[in-house]
Amino acid sequence: MADARFFQVAGPFTLGQLADLCRAELSTGAKADQVVVDVASLENAESQHISFLDNRKYLAAFAETKAGAVIVHPDVADRAPAGVTLLLSKDPYRAYAMVAQAFYPASAPTEWRAPTAWIDPSAQIGADCWIGPGAVIGANAEIGARCRIEANAVIGDGVVLGEGGKIGANASVCCAIIGRNVSIYPGARIGQDGFGFAMGAQGHLKVPQLGRVVIGDNVEIGANTTIDRGAGPDTVIGDGCWIDNLVQIGHNVQLGRGCVVVAQVGISGSTQFGDFVAAGGQVGFAGHLKIGMGAKIMAQSGVIGDIPAGQTYGGYPAVPRMEWLRQQALLSKLARDKKQR
Amino acid sequence: MADARFFQVAGPFTLGQLADLCRAELSTGAKADQVVVDVASLENAESQHISFLDNRKYLAAFAETKAGAVIVHPDVADRAPAGVTLLLSKDPYRAYAMVAQAFYPASAPTEWRAPTAWIDPSAQIGADCWIGPGAVIGANAEIGARCRIEANAVIGDGVVLGEGGKIGANASVCCAIIGRNVSIYPGARIGQDGFGFAMGAQGHLKVPQLGRVVIGDNVEIGANTTIDRGAGPDTVIGDGCWIDNLVQIGHNVQLGRGCVVVAQVGISGSTQFGDFVAAGGQVGFAGHLKIGMGAKIMAQSGVIGDIPAGQTYGGYPAVPRMEWLRQQALLSKLARDKKQR
Amino acid sequence: MADARFFQVAGPFTLGQLADLCRAELSTGAKADQVVVDVASLENAESQHISFLDNRKYLAAFAETKAGAVIVHPDVADRAPAGVTLLLSKDPYRAYAMVAQAFYPASAPTEWRAPTAWIDPSAQIGADCWIGPGAVIGANAEIGARCRIEANAVIGDGVVLGEGGKIGANASVCCAIIGRNVSIYPGARIGQDGFGFAMGAQGHLKVPQLGRVVIGDNVEIGANTTIDRGAGPDTVIGDGCWIDNLVQIGHNVQLGRGCVVVAQVGISGSTQFGDFVAAGGQVGFAGHLKIGMGAKIMAQSGVIGDIPAGQTYGGYPAVPRMEWLRQQALLSKLARDKKQR
Structure with a gap:
């Protein structure tokens, strides 16, 4: 459901796989091999999507959802519309986070140093860092592996940034x-x-x-x-x-x-x-x-x-x-x- | 009155022209062909300027203004000093906005791409855009005509910006x-x-x-x-x-x-x-x-x-x-x- | 005590020099020729350091400090641990500011124009300015002597900046x-x-x-x-x-x-x-x-x-x-x- 201009979806996954990874229990009668291709909100989900309910303000949307599966707390399971598979979890928001991370995993940066980046020769840059256009890295800075330094960010002299770090634009x-x-x-x-x-x-x-x-x-x-x-x-x-x-x-x-x-x-x-x-x-x-x-x-x-x-x-x-x-x-x-x- | 280092004034205009464009009524005895060269505040205005009164806190300044003309609500017209032409409007601030826009029209950008801007080859840039030094435009971004992307601004991959847009510095x-x-x-x-x-x-x-x-x-x-x-x-x-x-x-x-x-x-x-x-x-x-x-x-x-x-x-x-x-x-x-x- | 990656210490100074420059009075029995190499907090100071007390919340730390000297108000002098030299001042925070400025003086910029800076040819730049990577200075701007324009800062057309100015990154x-x-x-x-x-x-x-x-x-x-x-x-x-x-x-x-x-x-x-x-x-x-x-x-x-x-x-x-x-x-x-x- 996410705009493909900005997000790349992984998967698909079966409900069984998703229940396992988020430690939820499949509701009675659920087909563990049912395939899900994406996450979506209760309002927008269709039968091939999985959604979640975490805030009772949205019980009405839950009752009318067209989602194929929904992650919910067992206490509200009886409010589900017919035909929806439930993944029961005591912490549905955390379970949803795990499922959404499976569909949209954080991507590792591709090694790149933009020609317009300014990197002081004395700076140490770890492996597989992405350094965007106009980014500036000062003298003796130490940048760990797999960092992403976005466009026009400025890192001063001597700064230490551990591996996997991300410094946003500007x-x-x-x-x-x-x-x-x-x-x-x-x-x-x-x-x-x-x-x-x-x-x-x-x-x-x-x-x-x-x-x-x-x-x-x-x-x-x-x-x-x-x-x-x-x-x-x-x-x-x-x-x-x-x-x-x-x-x-x-x-x-x-x-x-x-x-x-x-x-x-x-x-x-x-x-x-x-x-x-x-x-x-x-x-x-x-x-x-x-x-x-x-x-x-x-x-x-x-x-x-x-x-x-x-x-x-x-x-x-x-x-x-x-x-x-x-x-x-x-x-x-x-x-x-x-x-x- | 505006600092010429930063602002370029258009005009001059006659009071008749200004009253027309802001839909105000000229006060009795006003000369429609009186020429006005600029806007100014009540305190700083001189006889060739037009000013406005919108907040009763400034009635004292109104009573002493040297402005040639003032845009005011009819209710306070009797507080005007002698010799000042009034442009009567039920919404003097809106009328002033129209007059000030006439003297200081928004200028269309001149087409330019700064040599230090970074524009991904896949980005689509409309006609007559100004793209400042150090600006960054990501892959597959779509920038409409007549946009102004100021220095060191960063536009990410896939972003869509409609025509006439302006993205400020940084x-x-x-x-x-x-x-x-x-x-x-x-x-x-x-x-x-x-x-x-x-x-x-x-x-x-x-x-x-x-x-x-x-x-x-x-x-x-x-x-x-x-x-x-x-x-x-x-x-x-x-x-x-x-x-x-x-x-x-x-x-x-x-x-x-x-x-x-x-x-x-x-x-x-x-x-x-x-x-x-x-x-x-x-x-x-x-x-x-x-x-x-x-x-x-x-x-x-x-x-x-x-x-x-x-x-x-x-x-x-x-x-x-x-x-x-x-x-x-x-x-x-x-x-x-x-x-x- | 400051991290040498980021700060360079000047000095050393004698207690007599420091008392003079911050207009404090040395406590009875103090050795004016005792050498101090740095400032430090009450908790971290050692015998070669000078610290200060300005907030009564930290009286306990004062009572246990290992600092060689402490700048304090005369009213709390009797709370000092044995062996600590006191610099008595009615305004200990201001006196500390002077001492710390002696150890860490503001450094004048080294003249430099980063190759990736964009400086409009019509801009006037004073002597001894440091202009960082990606900085942008617009048409007809006037930058005084000894200014420091940090990386990716943007100064617009016609701006006037007096001598000794500093414009931070971005x-x-x-x-x-x-x-x-x-x-x-x-x-x-x-x-x-x-x-x-x-x-x-x-x-x-x-x-x-x-x-x-x-x-x-x-x-x-x-x-x-x-x-x-x-x-x-x-x-x-x-x-x-x-x-x-x-x-x-x-x-x-x-x-x-x-x-x-x-x-x-x-x-x-x-x-x-x-x-x-x-x-x-x-x-x-x-x-x-x-x-x-x-x-x-x-x-x-x-x-x-x-x-x-x-x-x-x-x-x-x-x-x-x-x-x-x-x-x-x-x-x-x-x-x-x-x-x-």
């Missing part, structure tokens, strides 16, 4: 040490000076920013996101973090492993996240805070104090979720009462 | 089908992967993003704005939408016709806008919402539920505007009462 | 007149069209944007920040302003001298700041406002009215700080009371 990276399988999206800015200066009526005075950005393995950094290098300590992004578009990460910030940071979040300097912290869109964090492992922060919150591990916070100033909901409900009720008087 | 576009007369401003990012992954303690798993960005005609997309491609369905921007700078639009989002999205708004995945929705600056929208035709959302609001057509909402969570104003007034009053006790 | 500048010693960080967008159009059901109508961006001396503009040019008047950034990453500045905005604008702030069109205004992260300003000299606006606030000089405001709609704190405290108390009933 992105720039400097003063950074980056692990394996890291994707930096188009226009992201990694490693520039942080916002460090001593204010003064006779003029603000720049504080040299002497740290780096250190990024672990399997990290994704969204389009036009900015990550400043450390002021002295490093700015650190742990393994497996996913950072969305237009996020601001200040100098000396440290994210643990597997953190999820949604679009337009701002994290002020020296704040530290434990592992698996999740921050909703547009959240702002003051500086020098500690956010405990597994904490969740609701979208648009303003966090001005530490947050304990495992807690969900919301509002501004951010408080435990239930407290914030009570505040909102109370304010809403009082305003309604006042209107009626 | 912008990047991939996996996108774009209509006519679309302006994508410098640094905008169109078509990269959306924020799609299945979370898991053993590592988040990428969900292949198989949709496109489909953009209608006469759309403007601001500087450093990011629009992710769809996950399966497309991300769709309707005809005539105006999107400001630093806006985030997630995968599968659909905007109807003529929507206005002010700077730093974030729209989460799969949310749908009807036609002519207007979102103020820094508003955040949760995912999977439906925002009705003509709805207006006040700046900085947080929208976590559907909004009916034609309504104005504000606050977080966003509620009808009057309700939100009542909440604010009540809270302010209670806090003042408490202080006095 | 940044773009057009329709702008820029003073001396200005740093524009990677990906910043300066001078594009503002968000100016007359709305209408039959299509929004573009208003030509005929002003410029005029930037004073000693200004810093963060990564991926966007500053639109004026609509008729200019957009003006005063001397000594520091603007962080991902900030949006609309058309006709005027900032006075020495303003500090933290990341992700949005300033709508025609709003004016006096000198030394400070706006915390993610603040939003409506258009056509006047913010008085020295006003401070707390992070995430929404400002919809003028703010008098010298005041601190917070909340949405922003009110004087004490009023906002009272509102928050009251709401929190009411919600707690309600829970207990």
